[in-house]
Amino acid sequence: MTFRIVPAGDSAVIVEFDARIDAGVNAQVIAVAEALQAASLGGVRDVVPTYRSVAIYFDPLRTDSDALAALIEREAARFHLAPAAARAPVRIPVCYGGEFGPDLPDVAAFAHMQDADVIRIHSAKAYRVFMLGFVPGFAYMGVVDDVIAMPRHATPRVRVPAGSVGIAGVQTGVYPTETPGGWRLIGRTPVRPFDPARAEPFLLKAGDTVEFYPVAREDYDRLRGGGA
Amino acid sequence: MSEGAGSAALVVIKPGMLTTIQDLGRWGYQAEGVPVAGPMDPCAHRLANALVGNAWGAATLEITFIGPELEFEDERIVAVVGASFDITVDGRLVPANAPFMVAAGSRLRVGQRRRGARAYLAVRGGLDVPIVLGSRATHLVSAMGGLNGRPLRAGDRVPLGPPDGARRTAAALADPWPLPERPARIRVLPGPQVEAFTADALDTLQSAPYVIGQNSDRMGFRLEGPRLQHSRGADIISDATPLGVLQVPASGQPILLMADRQTAGGYPKIATVISADIAVAGQLAPGDAIAFTVCTRLEAMAALIAQERALMAIEAAQS
Numbered sequence: 001m002t003f004r005i006v007p008a009g010d011s012a013v014i015v016e017f018d019a020r021i022d023a024g025v026n027a028q029v030i031a032v033a034e035a036l037q038a039a040s041l042g043g044v045r046d047v048v049p050t051y052r053s054v055a056i057y058f059d060p061l062r063t064d065s066d067a068l069a070a071l072i073e074r075e076a077a078r079f080h081l082a083p084a085a086a087r088a089p090v091r092i093p094v095c096y097g098g099e100f101g102p103d104l105p106d107v108a109a110f111a112h113m114q115d116a117d118v119i120r121i122h123s124a125k126a127y128r129v130f131m132l133g134f135v136p137g138f139a140y141m142g143v144v145d146d147v148i149a150m151p152r153h154a155t156p157r158v159r160v161p162a163g164s165v166g167i168a169g170v171q172t173g174v175y176p177t178e179t180p181g182g183w184r185l186i187g188r189t190p191v192r193p194f195d196p197a198r199a200e201p202f203l204l205k206a207g208d209t210v211e212f213y214p215v216a217r218e219d220y221d222r223l224r225g226g227g228a
Numbered sequence: 229m230s231e232g233a234g235s236a237a238l239v240v241i242k243p244g245m246l247t248t249i250q251d252l253g254r255w256g257y258q259a260e261g262v263p264v265a266g267p268m269d270p271c272a273h274r275l276a277n278a279l280v281g282n283a284w285g286a287a288t289l290e291i292t293f294i295g296p297e298l299e300f301e302d303e304r305i306v307a308v309v310g311a312s313f314d315i316t317v318d319g320r321l322v323p324a325n326a327p328f329m330v331a332a333g334s335r336l337r338v339g340q341r342r343r344g345a346r347a348y349l350a351v352r353g354g355l356d357v358p359i360v361l362g363s364r365a366t367h368l369v370s371a372m373g374g375l376n377g378r379p380l381r382a383g384d385r386v387p388l389g390p391p392d393g394a395r396r397t398a399a400a401l402a403d404p405w406p407l408p409e410r411p412a413r414i415r416v417l418p419g420p421q422v423e424a425f426t427a428d429a430l431d432t433l434q435s436a437p438y439v440i441g442q443n444s445d446r447m448g449f450r451l452e453g454p455r456l457q458h459s460r461g462a463d464i465i466s467d468a469t470p471l472g473v474l475q476v477p478a479s480g481q482p483i484l485l486m487a488d489r490q491t492a493g494g495y496p497k498i499a500t501v502i503s504a505d506i507a508v509a510g511q512l513a514p515g516d517a518i519a520f521t522v523c524t525r526l527e528a529m530a531a532l533i534a535q536e537r538a539l540m541a542i543e544a545a546q547s
Contacts, residue, residue, distance in 0.1 A: 008420035009500030010528040012470040048258040048468045055468030132261035133492035202260045
């Protein structure tokens with residue numbers, strides 16, 4: 001495991017791994033983040049894994065970046081990768097196209113194929129949740145097949161409805177709440193990735209595996225009405 | 229969570245320009261993409277609570293530029309710290325930076341602003357809105373916390389916690405809490421991605437003040453000033469975004485990330501504001517200028533310890 005520790009101001013350090021989007025790098029990131037979270041170190045406020053780094057936020061009056069860096073270095077030998085498939089894959093139903101997926105025809109044109117082929121390719125793969133960010137519960141997933149990996153809109157939409165499923169290059173994701181957004185929208189899921197009223201507010205966490213599967217509009221309505 | 233019948237409340241007569249409920253922020257959920265939020269000026273928030281005998285983490289009102297008018301359902305001790313406003317209770321001027329009593333049925337008005345951008349209004353007992361993921365802080369973009377995740381509106385009832393508590397109120401501040409100079413002097417530490425910029429970029433950052441652009445809010449300040457040059461492109465793989473970090477998109481014009489920042493972002497970050505100067509930044513608004521200075525970690529810590537001592541001396545007036 002190779003990393004470097006970089007201070008970010010006086011109250012955060014960043015543990016940086018290889019700067020690439022890669023499942024192996026991300027697995028190291030998550031292993032380190034989980035070890036640090038489990039250690040509940042004094043003065044640490046938050047441990048935040050991303051694609052390729054872990055940020056450790058701390059109270060600078062209680063600890064400092066040197067102490068944390070020394071601790072991370074010392075513990076590094078004990079970090080080990082989480083066993084594969086620690087959590088079962090999360091299956092997410094998607095009603096593709098139509099009013100729910102206004103960009104599906106554009107993605108099909110980008111890929112020189114039919115809408116149905118885009119749906120087949122998007123739902124054929126298991127995706128890794130690399131990180132969460134942007135808004136509560138938004139999971140950055142990949143890696144999308146290059147053929148349908150259309151870049152995001154140059155100008156984001158002002159409003160993207162909650163549940164929208166989008167593509168941005170090799171990333172895919174579900175909008176948990178209505179927000180502005182630039183991803184290519186290909187469908188919508190009745191599932192809510194974030195619901196503060198649920199016992200488990202967040203559907204996904206970094207390191208999870210996600211599989212999308214197509215459902216008809218009636219199934220979407222039924223699942224949405226069923227309080228999913 | 230005592231919203232409803234029985235508990236006393238503040239009734240919002242006029243909401244002001246942007247009045248939100250804030251506490252120390254929603255720490256511990258950034259891994260799930262949940263922004264921290266919290267007060268833009270954490271020192272003023274803390275002192276307002278100290279003056280009314282609340283714990284540091286009690287929820288206060290963050291008042292921005294144009295203050296609210298509030299009616300009290302029961303008698304409460306109140307304090308306002310931060311930006312300087314003319315404050316009246318039933319038309320009579322009351323002091324800022326000191327605790328004062330508001331009688332049941334009285335109207336408190338935060339009126340003409342003199343200096344600074346944000347004031348914190350603390351009420352003994354705290355603002356008792358529901359706790360969401362460990363915090364009462366309002367995050368506007370994700371519509372979370374506070375009162376239904378939004379700024380106050382006319383007609384809102386903001387429930388208050390029980391006013392009884394062991395702590396005494398603190399004495400009035402001997403001096404008003406300092407507000408920024410013009411331009412505001414803000415110290416930064418280089419990094420975390422200073423190597424993504426040309427060798428002279430830190431000198432450029434310090435060469436002239438940056439002006440806060442109109443399109444600035446609780447998420448961040450878009451700064452206009454000397455252009456910072458990237459050494460190898462303006463896109464990085466998304467990475468954590470600490471409070472006070474200066475991220476720089478392709479335009480070379482930095483964005484200072486503040487309380488409502490997202491948890492991660494994809495632009496290189498040249499430098500980070502030191503903790504002791506976050507409160508200075510929190511009192512700024514569009515049109516204000518910032519003169520950045522690079523400092524050392526030792527200076528950053530000395531400044532933070534000095535600030536903490538000053539805050540603790542005021543809090544020590546409580547028992």
